[in-house]
Amino acid sequence: MFKKSKTIAALALAALMIAGVQQTAEAAARYVLTLAGYEIRVDGIPYADKDLPALSYNGSTYVPLRKIGELLGDKVAWNTAAKRVEITPDIPLYANPAFRVTSVTGKDGKYVISGQGRIFEAVMSYRVIDGTRVLLDKNLTLSSGAPSWASFRIELTVPKEQLPKDGTLHIELYEVSMKDGKPANVLPVFLQTW
Structure with a gap:
């Protein structure tokens, strides 16, 4: 009797193992991802990451959210509290x-400009202009270059004697073109009017 029970238990265990292997194989077969064999662009920038590549499954493309x-x-x-991923757009001014x-604060010669740059070789330039004169012209090295966006914070102090008596003060953000050395992607940002 003991031998018969042992045989039945062994058969039952074998059946469970075979069913488990079959279910695991079916689950694996349902989710076989392959490397995406096509270019993926995000906001015009090609996505390429050898450690976290884009994958394809059943006509859909999967790219890491972060x-x-x-x-x-x-x-x-x-x-952590809500147990979810949250993506918050930084809406630019x-x-x-x-x-x-994303932020411009200050007045009367002291200003802070914050945002992000996507600059070749991570070197951005800026100049402060009073409408006719360039008051400051500087460079800032970002933490990374294109295609990634990198944060920047510019703290400006314009001497009181250089501030316009009647006019507008603004800053121009730009990158220097590798082709001809001229300003490219110039972005004027209003600072103050008198």
């Missing part, structure tokens, strides 16, 4: 293909 958010200049965070300005 990477897409970063390419778009959005904030991607895990909300001023924007072009190379710059997104």
